[in-house]
Amino acid sequence: MPARRRGLRRLTGHVPQPLMIGAGILIFFIVLAVGAPVIAPYDPIYQDISARLAPPSLVHPFGTDNFGRDILSRVIWSTRIDLQIAFLGVIFPFIIGTAAGTIAGYFGGLTDTLFMRLIDIVLAFPFLVLMLAIIAILGPGLASFYIAMALVGWVSYARLVRAQILVLKQSDFAMAAKSLGFSHWRIMFRHLLPNALIGSIVFAMSDAVLVLLNGAAISYLGLGVQPPTAEWGIMVAEGQAFISIAWWIATFPGLAIVLLAFGFSLLADGLGEKLGVRP
């Protein structure tokens, strides 16, 4: 049986509890993001001057901020940006990292050594510090965040995939493909890579937690998403000035981050358990 189909079979059958809860949380946030115009009770940037700094109530369940904007509506609209951060912040490093890891592991020798040294160097930098240095040069904004994320985040995926490819390239089916005269490209990306991906996919789920936290932190620091766009990290930053009189402004967006991150963690745990991979 081809290995890819066996992978699919492993996906059906018994579903571990963490996987189910995690998927539930993620779907909940996707629904919020897609349905934001319908679900959010107010316009996220509408300023109600008569209801500034209103505490949580039936009219404003999460209260309002200093401009009289409804916190609940802003938290819901932020879902669009923060889910995008988690998705794009994982997908670019994933693609670059798996490609680099495949090439390094397959060709070995000098190529491998060069890639591994480069990975050592990138890993020597504290993650956020290198990202901040790159953002410093590109200028603040979400685009800079994605570029910085791609430049820094690929190393973990490259290491994971390379280790897998080193084992897989010794296997019989790789030999068979080689003796059939297939091109390097075809062997690498059609035969080896699909079998090496499961570990990285599980890792991507736990990576999403870190990416989400990083993206929110960079926006909190004022270097990511710019106001008046609603995003959880910025909302916490905006609320910090009012902690002594209005605790709700900073509290609720943070809770949303915690819940989404918890969902991704459970997904990673559950998928790992299901597929027999330790993340």
Place this chain on the structure above:
Amino acid sequence: MHRYRFVFYRPLQLLPVLFGISIITFVLVRSIPGDPARILLGTRATPAALERIREQFGLNDPLWMQYLYFLKNLFNGEMGRSILYKVDVIGLIFERLEPTVVLVFGSVLVALLITIPLATIAARNRGGFLDQAVRVISTGGLGMPAFWLGIMLIILFSVRLDLFPVSGYGQTFLEKLHHMVLPCVTIALSLSAVLTRSLRASLLAEMQSDAAMAARARGLPENVVFRRHVLPNSLIPTLNLLAVNIGWLISGTVVVESVFAIPGMGQLLIRAIFTRDYMVVQGVAMLFAVASVLVNFLADIMTVTLDPRVKL
């Protein structure tokens, strides 16, 4: 002494990494759009003055020569001047070193004080309710943004209970200690989420080990077996994990220094980014990178010292 031979040759292996760090920081600063001479002198500088600066800093030389100059300056302990503060970057960094170092060590200490009891409870009640509870808490802790957690602690302990200052660093030793409690707890809570899982796993493995079995066979009570044999052996991988996560820890201090307005290196970095003070960005990034390489090296020495079985 044979086991310690790596202490001498590992620094040689680290040299390429240190070179790489210097190349990356050099390339980063040179990728800044715009003319460095103009950044230094401002927009109203005369062409003659610009040319003089270019000549003085070797900006007309080929890039590889500029890199060699940069390296030479590094060896002389020069990292350039801050445009904003008008002083040498290295001096600026040393002024800001203390709060950051205190924050890192304080957080590690508090994190261990949280981790050891939690992991012990989880491991000794394996599969039970308390184990599940610790698992949920640590999974939740993994996803807590440090900046938000810090603000929540401020709301609870500074605004409501008035126990700790809201922000800043203070002058005297006691004042500093008082100011650092909440920032350390903030980082420690996130950190202990990572450490607890690892320590629980190694505790469970060590409880099954031959050494623990032998101790039980000698008739030692379970508590003594745990304290004298299981826990010390399990702490070694956890301390190693701590060293591997030093980069993550430093990233945490950068954010938390901003939350609590602590005048450390992280805040210096953030302010330098906003003011486009690139020499400071370069210096701080490089120092953080070298520090994390060093910490990992020291962790290797520590592991070999603590665990006679390990060979590197």
